[in-house]
Amino acid sequence: MKVIVGITGATGTVYGYRLLQRLNERGIETSIIISEYAARILQMEDSKSVEDLEGFGEVYRSSDLMAPTASGSCRFDAMVIAPCTMKTLAEIANGLSSNLISRTADVALKERRRLILVTRETPLSRVHIKNMLKVTSAGAVVLPASPGFYHKPKTIGDLVDYVVGKVLDQLGIEHELFRRWGEEEYDVTGRSSSSAQ
Numbered sequence: 001m002k003v004i005v006g007i008t009g010a011t012g013t014v015y016g017y018r019l020l021q022r023l024n025e026r027g028i029e030t031s032i033i034i035s036e037y038a039a040r041i042l043q044m045e046d047s048k049s050v051e052d053l054e055g056f057g058e059v060y061r062s063s064d065l066m067a068p069t070a071s072g073s074c075r076f077d078a079m080v081i082a083p084c085t086m087k088t089l090a091e092i093a094n095g096l097s098s099n100l101i102s103r104t105a106d107v108a109l110k111e112r113r114r115l116i117l118v119t120r121e122t123p124l125s126r127v128h129i130k131n132m133l134k135v136t137s138a139g140a141v142v143l144p145a146s147p148g149f150y151h152k153p154k155t156i157g158d159l160v161d162y163v164v165g166k167v168l169d170q171l172g173i174e175h176e177l178f179r180r181w182g183e184e185e186y187d188v189t190g191r192s193s194s195s196a197q
């Protein structure tokens with residue numbers, strides 16, 4: 001399986017980085033496409049450079065429309081954009097393909113391959129919601145960066161892993177990044193003394 005990971009300039013570039021780590025741990029082949037603002041935010045929020053992504057696979061800039069994934073003839077099984085800005089969502093929803101990330105997403109849709117958008121924005125405008133409906137109608141999965149809490153996360157890493165685990169679920173990749181509801185002993189009565197105040 002080969003997965004293209006796009007990273008765009010939303011807060012939460014850690015979602016893309018962590019996803020790459022988890023895919024690589026499982027031996028999944030990945031290529032990375034990063035936008036200009038994603039590179040800046042990755043440095044600012046995670047103290048990581050574009051060079052730090054090179055261990056995960058071939059890295060392309062979103063300005064490079066000559067890269068292999070710009071063509072439907074390029075073999076890959078799925079694309080995940082994590083995090084996905086509202087600008088990139090709008091490009092995909094409207095078929096603009098002005099850079100390598102939105103073009104590769106367009107390829108994924110036209111070739112009927114899996115496309116997962118880990119959107120990051122709040123609150124949402126009517127424009128954002130309409131664009132989410134458009135991409136969903138075209139076959140993409142909108143998977144907001146919106147972690148659950150029933151698995152009792154202790155660290156920011158646990159919260160990030162919850163979202164990454166939901167992406168792996170969509171890709172059909174086994175993982176144990178969070179405890180699933182109903183799998184183990186949860187207090188379904190709601191009487192747990194350790195629940196948040």
Ligand SMILES: Cc1cc2nc3c(=O)[nH]c(=O)nc-3n(C[C@H](O)[C@H](O)[C@H](O)COP(=O)(O)O)c2cc1C
Pocket residue numbers: 007008009010011035036037038041062084085086087088120121
């Ligand atoms: C610090 C910072 C945080 C941002 N966070 C978000 C965000 O969470 N969601 C979003 O849609 N745009 C966010 N933006 C705006 C995008 O970076 C901007 O729209 C940019 O044009 C996106 O381009 P790209 O999708 O090609 O990376 C943020 C910008 C900055 C500087």
